[in-house]
Each structure stands twice: as C-alpha cells, then as structure tokens.
Amino acid sequence: xxxxxxxxxxSGLDTASIVSQLVSVEARQQQLVKARMSGAQKAVDAYGxxxxxxxxxxxxxxxxxxxxxxxxxxxxxxxxxxxxxxTGLRAASVTFDVTSVARAHTLVSADTAATLQDxxxxxxxxxxxxxxxxxxxxxxxxxxxxxxAAINSADQGVLAAAVQTAPGQYRLxxxxxxxxxxxxxxxxxxxxxxxxxxxxxxxxxISVGELxxxxxxxxxxxxxxxxxxxxxxxxxxxxxxxxxxTLDGTKVADQVSDLVDSMNSLLDDLAQQTAWNAETKTGxxxxxxxxxxxxxxxxxxLVGDASAPGVELxxxxxxxxxRAAFVEAFEADPTAVATAFGSVSSxxxxxxxxxxxxxxxxxxxxxxxxxxxxVAVAAARERWRxxxxxxxxxxxxxxxxxxxxxxxxxxxxxxxxxxxxxxxxLQAAHMGLGIGAAVDGxxxxxxxxxxxxxxAFTASVSGGTAVQVVAGxxxxxxxxxxxxxxxxxxxxLRNSTSPxxxxxxxxxxxxxxxxxxxxxxxxVTYAPSFATRLSALLDDYTxxxxxxxxxxxxxxxxxxxxLQAQIDAWDLRLEARRTSLTRQFTAxxxxxxxxxxxxxxxxxxxxxxxxxxx
Numbered sequence: 001x002x003x004x005x006x007x008x009x010x011s012g013l014d015t016a017s018i019v020s021q022l023v024s025v026e027a028r029q030q031q032l033v034k035a036r037m038s039g040a041q042k043a044v045d046a047y048g049x050x051x052x053x054x055x056x057x058x059x060x061x062x063x064x065x066x067x068x069x070x071x072x073x074x075x076x077x078x079x080x081x082x083x084x085x086x087t088g089l090r091a092a093s094v095t096f097d098v099t100s101v102a103r104a105h106t107l108v109s110a111d112t113a114a115t116l117q118d119x120x121x122x123x124x125x126x127x128x129x130x131x132x133x134x135x136x137x138x139x140x141x142x143x144x145x146x147x148x149a150a151i152n153s154a155d156q157g158v159l160a161a162a163v164q165t166a167p168g169q170y171r172l173x174x175x176x177x178x179x180x181x182x183x184x185x186x187x188x189x190x191x192x193x194x195x196x197x198x199x200x201x202x203x204x205x206i207s208v209g210e211l212x213x214x215x216x217x218x219x220x221x222x223x224x225x226x227x228x229x230x231x232x233x234x235x236x237x238x239x240x241x242x243x244x245x246t247l248d249g250t251k252v253a254d255q256v257s258d259l260v261d262s263m264n265s266l267l268d269d270l271a272q273q274t275a276w277n278a279e280t281k282t283g284x285x286x287x288x289x290x291x292x293x294x295x296x297x298x299x300x301x302l303v304g305d306a307s308a309p310g311v312e313l314x315x316x317x318x319x320x321x322x323r324a325a326f327v328e329a330f331e332a333d334p335t336a337v338a339t340a341f342g343s344v345s346s347x348x349x350x351x352x353x354x355x356x357x358x359x360x361x362x363x364x365x366x367x368x369x370x371x372x373x374x375v376a377v378a379a380a381r382e383r384w385r386x387x388x389x390x391x392x393x394x395x396x397x398x399x400x401x402x403x404x405x406x407x408x409x410x411x412x413x414x415x416x417x418x419x420x421x422x423x424x425x426l427q428a429a430h431m432g433l434g435i436g437a438a439v440d441g442x443x444x445x446x447x448x449x450x451x452x453x454x455x456a457f458t459a460s461v462s463g464g465t466a467v468q469v470v471a472g473x474x475x476x477x478x479x480x481x482x483x484x485x486x487x488x489x490x491x492x493l494r495n496s497t498s499p500x501x502x503x504x505x506x507x508x509x510x511x512x513x514x515x516x517x518x519x520x521x522x523x524v525t526y527a528p529s530f531a532t533r534l535s536a537l538l539d540d541y542t543x544x545x546x547x548x549x550x551x552x553x554x555x556x557x558x559x560x561x562x563l564q565a566q567i568d569a570w571d572l573r574l575e576a577r578r579t580s581l582t583r584q585f586t587a588x589x590x591x592x593x594x595x596x597x598x599x600x601x602x603x604x605x606x607x608x609x610x611x612x613x614x
Contacts, residue, residue, distance in 0.1 A: 015585040023578050030570035037563035040556050042285035046273050047553035050292075051542045053269065054549070057262045058538035064255050065531035067342035072334050074248040077232065079241040084232040086245050089334035092229035093244035096206040098237050102179035102221045105201030107186075110193030112169040116145040116162055120172065120191050127156055130184040133418040135426070144170060147190065155429055158185060176201060180219025204234055249330030249337075253310070253323050256341070259531070260311060260321040263299065267318060270296050291541075291552045298537055308340045308530035343532040346525045352516030355509030359526055360490065361502075368527040371500045374519045375477035378511050379451035379489040382472030384459040391442025393420045396464065400424075400446065402457035405433055417444060433457075448472055452488030475507045477519070500526070 063069075073086040082098070113120055121142035128134045139150040144162050151160035151174060160174045172192055176183035183201035203217040206226070216226045224231040232243045273286040274293070286292050296317070304313045310326030313319060330337045345359035348370075357373060388396050393411045398420065400407040407427055411420045417439045424437040424444075434449045435457060448455040456472040474486035482496040492504040509521050528536065541549040 015589070019578060019581045019585060022581055023574055026577055027570070027574055030567060030574065033563055033566050033570065037560055037567065039285065040559040040563060043289070043556045044553055044560060046285040047549055047556065050266075050269065050273070051547070051549050051553065053262075053266055054538045054542050057259075057266055058535045058542065060255075060259050060262055061531045061535035061538065064259055065342045065529075065535060067338035070255075070338060071251040072247065072249060072330065072338075073229070073245040075230070075243070075245045077241065077243045079238050081235045081238050082232050082241050082243060083235075084230060084243045084245075086229060087224060087231045088229040089247070089338060090229040091244075091246050092227050093242065094208065094227045094230065095240065095242045096208045096216075097239045098204070098234045098241065099207050099215070100202060100205045101234055101236060102204040102219060103199045103202045104176040104179045105183040105185060106173065106175040106197070106199040107195040108163075108174075108198040109172040109190065110196055112165065112171050113144045113162075113192065114168050114170075116170060117143050118170075120144050121147050121189060122191070125151070125190055126188040127151070127154070127158065128186045128188070129157065130182060133422055135422045136419065144172065147172065154426065156426075173198065175199075178219070179204075179221065182219060206234070247331050247334060249327045249334070252330065253326050256310060256326060257321050257323060260319050263303075263319050263534075267296065267299065271317065289552065291548050295541055295549070299534075302530070302533055302537060306340075306530040306533070309337050311530065339527075340529050341531045343526065343528040345527070347522055348525070349522040350517040350520050353509065353513040353521050355507075355513045355521065357508065357522065357524055358506045359503065359524060360506050361504040369480075369499055370523050370525040371480040371498070371503070372523050373477065373479055373491075373505070373507070373521050374481075375475060375491075375507060375509055375514050375521050376519055377473055377476040377486075378509050378514050379475040379486070379507065380470050380473045380511075381451045382448040382456045383468075383470040384446045384457070384466055385440065385469050386444040386446065386459055386461040386464065386466045387442070388417075388444070388461050388464040391417065393417050393444070393461075397462040398424060398444070399460045399462075400428070400433065400435060400457060401459075402433055402435065402455075405431055407431060407433055407435075417442075420444065445469070450488055451475075454488065475509075477507070479503065479505065479524075 067089075070089060071086075072089040073091065075084045075086050077084040119142045121139050123142060124136045124138050125147060126134050126136055135154070135156055137150050137154045137156070140146040148160045148162050151158060157177050158174050159177055160172065162170045163173050164170050172190060172195075174185075174187055174195070176185060179201065181201055181203045187195045203219050204221045204223070205215050205217050206223065207213045207215050216223065218226075221235065222231065222233045227243075230243055230245055270286075270292055273284040274289065276283045276287060300313060300317060303311060303319050309329035310322045311319065312322065326337070347357040349355070349357075386398065394413050394415050395411060397408065397410045407424065409420065409424055409427060411423075415423075421437045421439050421444060424446075427433075428435050428437070434455060436447055436449060438445050438447070444461075446457075446459050448457065451472065452474045453472050454474075458468075459466045475489055475491050476486050477491060478484055479491065479493045480496075480498040480500045482493055482498045482500075484491045484493045489507050490504060491507045493501055495501070503524075503526065505524060507521075513521055539547070541547050544550060
C-alpha cells in the first residue's frame, strides 16, 4: 500500500516528523510487550540449557549408582597367558596350574575334493549334536560350496569351511561355535570319506593346590565363578599362575569427583540464572522462578541428608568432595560405600513361596521402604499341544500364527516327530517367532519363550487337533496395596499415592506360589541412596511431558507465542494509526492550500477593483 506524502509546504510544519513522534508515543506500549517477550525467550533458552546439563548430570549419577560395575579393585596376573579381571568389590587371590584349555569340537573330511563345485552330498546332510535329535540340512545340488553355505546358514551352532590343503585339494572342516566337552557333534551323509575328529571338544581345567589338589573346569576358557571377586581367562597350559585382586578406590573416587564437579557447575549455573545485578539493575533470565529455587534447595538438601562418604555440603551453596576420606572408607568397607551411593533391594518370600522377585527399576522412588506384594494371577507362557493322527506327522502341515507372522511346515513322507520339531524350531528361530517346539510322547508341544498376553499365538495341524494348554497371561497384583500394571512378568506401579510409585518389579512366581499364600507372595525392600536419589530428583525436573523444568519451559514458550501475537496486533494498530494521522495532516495541508488560493484570489480582485477606481 502506497504512503501519502506530506510536504508541510503550506503549514510550514514538519508533519512527517510529527506523525512519527505521535506514533512512537503510542508504540511505547508495544516496546514494553517486546521487552517482556525478550525476557520470556531468554527464560525459554535458559530452561533448555538447564535441562540439557541436568540430563547429562543424571546420566553420570545413574552410572555411579550402578555399583555392580564399579572398578573397585586392582587385578594382577603372574602369567601373560592368563588375563584377569574383578567381579566384585573384594580382595581375592588364587594360585593354580592350567592343565588344559577349552576347545571347540572340530571335524575334517578324510577325502578331498578337486574343486568347490564337486558334488559331495546328495540333497541333505545330517547334523547330530551331542544329546540332541538329528537335524537334516538341505544342501541343494550338494556341491562343496553349497554344503558349506547350507551348514553356515542353518544356524545350528556349527560353522563350516572348505580348506585348501594343496592346489586342487579341498577338505570340509566343520567346527562348533562353542567350546567345551558338550560341544561334540557328528556330520553324516557327506561323500568325502569319514568326518574325522580334528579336535575333541574339551573343557578348560585348572588344578589348585599341591598336597591335596582339586580341579575346576569351565566349558570356556574363562573362569568367572571359581573365585569370588575374580574372573580370569586362560589361553595355554602353564604352571604356578597367581591371580589376585586388591581393593583400590581411586577409579571410583574419580567418578565421584567428576559427579561433584558437575553438580557444582549446575549449582553455579542456577545461581547465575537467578542472580540480581544491583549495579546494572538487571537480573538473570530465571530471576524469581520458583521452580529453580525449589531445584536448588532439593539438590542441597539431598547432599546434606546423603551420608555419602567424602561428599559434603560446603559453604556458599556448593558441594565438596574429600577424596582421602572416600578412599579410606572404601578400603575399610567397600560394600557399605557402594550401598551409600547406589541402592539396595531384597525380596522376602512368604512361607511356601519358592519364586523370586527383583527390583528392575525405581526411577522416581526416592523413599526407602518395604512394600507388600500381592499376586492374583501369575504370569504364564502360552502353550499349545498338537496331536497328529496316531502320532504320525508325515505328510501333515503344521501352522503357527503369532500376530502378522505365520509359520507353515509340511512334514516329509519319512519325517518323524523329532524331524518336525527340529524343522519348526529352525524356522521359528529364523523368523524370530519366539516359540519353541518339543516332542511330548505322540504329540508336539509348542511353548512361547516369554510370558504374557503379548506372546500369545495359535496353532493347528492338518488331520489332527491342536489344543491350547495354557493361555499366555500377564502377572496381575498389587504393590503396597495399590493396583499395579502387569506386562509379562513385569509388574509396575504408576500414578499411585504410594511412596513406591514408579517401582518396576520382575515377578517370577508360579501358580503354586500364589496359592501357597493366598496371593501374598512376600515383600520387597528398596533403599535408594545418594546417586540413585540424585538421578531420580533430576529426572523429576527433566522428564519429557511432566518434568517441572520442562513444563516451566513450555509455559514460558507459550508466553512468547502470546506476546508475539500481541506485538503483531500492535504492528497493525500502529500502521492504522500512522495512516489515520497522515490522512488528517494531509487534509489540513489541503485545506491550508485551498485557503491560500482563495486568499490570493481575493487579494487579486481587490487590486483589480482598486486599480479600476483609480
């Protein structure tokens, strides 16, 4: 829209400047709104930066609270062939001889093939793992290359290779993917002579002691439960190896020190964001925000009540860390120190209950307590029984459906129930169906790998019947007398008034356990400590959707949006006012121009009239 120009020629006034000044006076209210919006935007940005730094601090606290992962010992091994690590917060030592190392069972063909395209099998080869039923593996045209590929893709715990021992000489080698005496297997129907044993599957063995020695075996070369607090891996036979661990709290002290530094950085940032500068008469972007003061007080109160060795509430609203005091306390009782920083949970089973319950997560629970657990329905895994006619599966089709996944298998003319079970298990594993099959007399039983309604499925067998034996059910019950939500074996308490709100339990109990106590299966004790409580506190402020800082940020962002709308409305109002004033002054100039013109005409007439009289 074009602007009308005002010259001020007739009035002698700078009317354009007058209009601008009048509009500027009215625009002062808009400037106040712009100032408010700028402050609100700064608050939004400050909240965003705080949330980011607090999430990082929460992650640090969560890591420190995982005391099972603390590197609290220094481990040494007297032999380069034995590597060692710790499995707990305790000193330990053991001396032993490595008398054997674990091997994977390996077969190699007696005969050779001239090329990878030589036919060495007729359609299938048969793999039989120790203790399992034979598994037929289809190998296409039976060339050496196809046999190798088929065995490797069958996912049966063995790997095959065509090894060139000389030009034009290939042997078939098949090895178990696991080590140990239980890794044995046979491979039949291969036309390359006998499949000889290259390596017999064997366990690793160590001998401890001289006068009255005893042996310890492991199916792998790693011994992680032989000595409490130690884990070590052997690689060859060797005598007189000593593996030991000593308590060393320096690495954990580094973690605590880093956490304290991050806490102080956050507290300094909070103080800066809420500070008032008396000289400049300006305040930080979060000055007066009550949620920030609440956060500051929450952190400082937590530190004051923590009783965490080495961590204290210092002067000027900061946290101090006494490294020497922490290391001293750690070396005196590492378990007590770990308890002070992490959390402790336990399950006390009711009489007659043999199952177990574990605390999986307690993200918002900062209150130590013991909570009663009632289970009305135990979690169950879906189970079906397929009954082929006369127990004969040959020629029958097995159909299993779970959600959008469908498994269909038609048994061959000579297939047994064991053959069908092996084929179904293989296909189910490839599909990720989460269902296992087993022979049960003259029937086949299908069982979901996981419990719960989400793992339910249906099954049928042509010519026979399929019966649902057990329906997949989720655990149902209460925690601390409050209704809890079940999913499989997971039972969680949400949006309740209980101090246990937010706790998630893994409930592994049976129907017999439920019946034994009439649903009362026991109680869970949970005691969070410093790092756990800090992580939970920070989560309360930064959780998406409900976190106190997040919602405050969203509120200020809403203010920015509203204020911007007011500014836009003022732009329209001021433009309309400028247009109105411009029109008024233009009208005035036009009126003055007309009056000047009329006066000139009157003056001219008067001169003419006077001249005529003369």
